[in-house]
Amino acid sequence: MRRTARGIAVLASATLALSVAACGGEEKAAEGQPAVDPASLTAELTWWDTSDPKNEGPAFQELIAKFNQTYPNVKINYQSVPFGEAQNKFKTAAQAKTGAPDILRAEVAWVPEFASLGHLYALDGSELLADESDFLETPLASNKFDGKTYGVPQVTDSLALMYNKELLNRAGISEPPKTWAELKTAAKTIKDKTDAEGLYLNPAGYFLLPFMYGEGGDLVDAANKKIIINSEQNAAGLAIAKDLIDSGAAAKPSANDAYGTMMTLFKEKKVAMIINGPWEVNNVQQAPDFGGLENLGIAPVPGGSTRAGGPVGGHNYVIWSGMPQEKVDAAVAFVKFMSSAESQAFLSEKLGLLPTRSSAYDLDAVKNNPTVAAFQPVVEAGVGRPWIPEAGQFFGPLDQMATEVLIQNKDPKAALDTVAKKYKAEVVPSYEN
Amino acid sequence: MTTVTAEPAPPSPPPGRSARPSRLRRSWEQHWYAWAMVLPVVIVLAVLIFYPLVRGIWISLTNLTEANQAAEICTRSITGGEVCAENPNRWEFVGLDNYINVLSGNVGDFWQWTGITLIWTLGCVVFHYGLGLGLAVMLNRPMRGRGLYRVLLVLPWAVPAFVSAFAWKFIFNERFGLANSLLTSLGIDSVDWFANQWTSLLTAIITNIWLGVPFMMVALLGGMQTIPGELYEAAEIDGASAWQRFRNITLPGLRPVSMTVILLGTIWTFNMFPIIFLVTEGQPAGETEILVTGAFRAAFEGIRNYSLASTYGVLILSILLVFSLFYRRALRKQGEVW
DSSP states (O other): OHHHHHHHHHHHHTTOOOOOOOOOOOOOOOOOOOOSOGGGOOEEEEEEEOSOTTTTHHHHHHHHHHHHHHOTTEEEEEEEOOHHHHHHHHHHHHHHTSSOOSEEEEETTHHHHHHHTTOBEEOTTSGGGTTGGGBOHHHHHTTEETTEEOEEEEEEEEOEEEEEHHHHHHTTOOSOOOBHHHHHHHHHHHHHHSSSEEEEOOOSHHHHHHHHHHTTOOSEETTTTEEOTTOHHHHHHHHHHHHHHHTTSBOOOOSSSHHHHHHHHHHTTSEEEEEEOGGGHHHHHHOTTTOTGGGEEEEEOOBOSSOOOOBEEEEEEEEBTTSOGGGHHHHHHHHHHHTSHHHHHHHHHHHOOBOSBTGGGGSHHHHTOHHHHHHHHHHHTOBOOOOSGGGGGGHHHHHHHHHHHHTSOOOHHHHHHHHHHHIIIIIOTTSBO | OOOOSOOOOSSOOOTTTSSOOOHHHHHHHHHHHHHHHHHHHHHHHIIIIIHHHHHHHHHHTBOOOTTTOSSEEEEEETTSOEEEEEOTTOOOBOTTHHHHHHHTTSSSOHHHHHHHHHHHHHHHHHHHHHHHHHHHHHHSSOOTTHHHHHHHHHHHHHSOHHHHHHHHHHHTOTTTOHHHHHHHHTTOOOOOGGGSHHHHHHHHHHHHHHHHHHHHHHHHHHHHHTSOHHHHHHHHHTTOOHHHHIIIIIHHHHHHHHHHHHHHHHHHHHTOHHHIIIIITTOSTTTTOOHHHHHHHHHHSSSOOHHHHHHHHHHHHHHHHHHHHHHHHHHHHTTOOO
16 A cells, blocks of 8 residues: 555645546455356456447447356446546556456557556466467567466457548549558549548557558667667658648648547548548448448558558457456456457457457358458558557657647658657667667 | 653752743643644644655655556466566666756756746736736626626636536637637638647637636625725715726725735646646647646656656746745735735
8 A cells, every 4th residue: 555655645746636546446256166167157357348338338248248148147347448548547446456447458558568567467377378379469469578478369450541432433543542652642633533632641659650660660679679760761651641741632630639530521521531440440330421331441551662551459358466366267257258259250240340369250250241351451461569568658759749740840850859869768768779 | 952751850849930941841831722722733734735745855856657666566377376576677766867857858848848837827817817807897886687797707617627628629629610610701711720839829728718717707806895985986076087996996906806816826827737638738749738737748648657747746836836935025015914
């Protein structure tokens, strides 16, 4: 408790009016005997789901109902926690050693961070990793920290080029662009021939990664502990993005709430192409005017001079280390069920989410799903991010850089140099510049 | 100072006469009840203010973060068992490093944030006070529906700040907002509000003016009602114009109230977190960040940096302390009692 007291003291003295949500959760440990009969497994587990409560939440709740058909005595307290809050909320609760959920849906970049703080159970040697090789390599890699595995991949994703088929047809474009240069021409054609705009770029760090990857760049070289964000490749990639906007091919993005603007414009058919991930498929599909999935085209992100690829994202199931040992069997059974190939196929069918097991891709529900089929090459081209505890902090400076370059017209190289300086000073001081 | 603990003394002289007790002891004997009375307050202040303050200052001299606070990091295995390893980068005392890093601009943009904070505070308080005074003067005379006006004007105050912040943010939305559609309907080009540092700051200031005027208005209205009506009558008989009455009766009569609300308003605005955080989000590229929001982002994004947060806290507190010292001195010069 001393650590919490320290944290609170800091907050109070910092005169920052922040309230740390100290969430009270009840923990009723029930005995779960290691047993073969699923019905004899009795426990109450809390699960924090960070998926969109309106679009995605109901499908997860259906899965829980299915789980309870086999395990009637394992009660799952489903709690929907907003994605933006979950990371800090979990850390606060885990540090206070009270109120954290037994199971959390953690974003890929959170897992190394939580693991480095000792908040997670290492899953090595459990049933969960028995068929480890079935998981896709890149999503699984995000769960590894210091030689141990701390989570099981739930869903994977990457950025793709999402387009409005009708608008592209009307502009006479038969195939989605494959390179940035083709993208520029296509966007201009759409702008000339239809009443919509061609392209909207979200001026945020994550969404610019395909441009940097395209030229062969990356953020840091974790193996050699080097900051390589201000490389010539990255500057060249940013110059391409900047040119898309300066030349008028892409709409001028707004500095504030650009993501929301991008999605609204796309759903209202006012912009033909965006770069975004599978998590928005359901949202677009349900938009009243868009025309459903038939009108939604999905293609890998256009390539640069070296390669084509987006950053690998997704979510993992992790188990809080503060959960009493008695509940382990129930927690393992739950996570195992949720990450099974059948459950993943169910989620693919319902939500268009991408499975993380190669065996799931062989199931009919996945094979025949057009969204998943469209995203499969996208995920295969995905570029793994540096899975280090500090990875979550890379994006603050990167977002600032994105605004500077795309909206305020700063020189890409100079803006990247500032980012490199910030990484060195604030994020990874032990890395070489 | 003699110790108070009694020695099993030889024939004790009558207390307080021949042996001169210390001043402390005399004070204690005479006023012990007073000390007993203030004790609860002292304890509450010590627990709620002094301890956190001292602790905060201490932490600002260390490199404590979320990651290095634990002496050892334990990893529990799902198969049972726990491995604990000593934390290799345990936190330690680093002296003034944090202050040097912050003030030299090595970490964060302290000076830029301070500049923006000053502009933001000055802009907001001037308009709060000016508009509040104007509205108070208008409402301080008999008219029909005065009660209704007062209620309507207090309304912004009653709306939760985050609700108004989101409402104003949407008004200034560059594509779908009311502000730009008004401008276009007037034949003026729409403005990319958040793409420029100053227009972006302007949106936040407008939001905060809307939020803060009611408080000023209510406080000043209260102050005006304490000014005796005879003064105005006498002035009218002497033939003073409305402006002269305002200038020579209302303003001086309001001074005690004004000084207090301006001080309060300044401190509140200086530390006004939600408006900047929600309306501009620091855009473009962190250029409209004020001290408190900048410090929050620097210290609480990703792995939380407690020592950096304390450093910013101490710096912000110092700025406000210096400000209130000067302010009080200025007040005392004018003979105010506050």
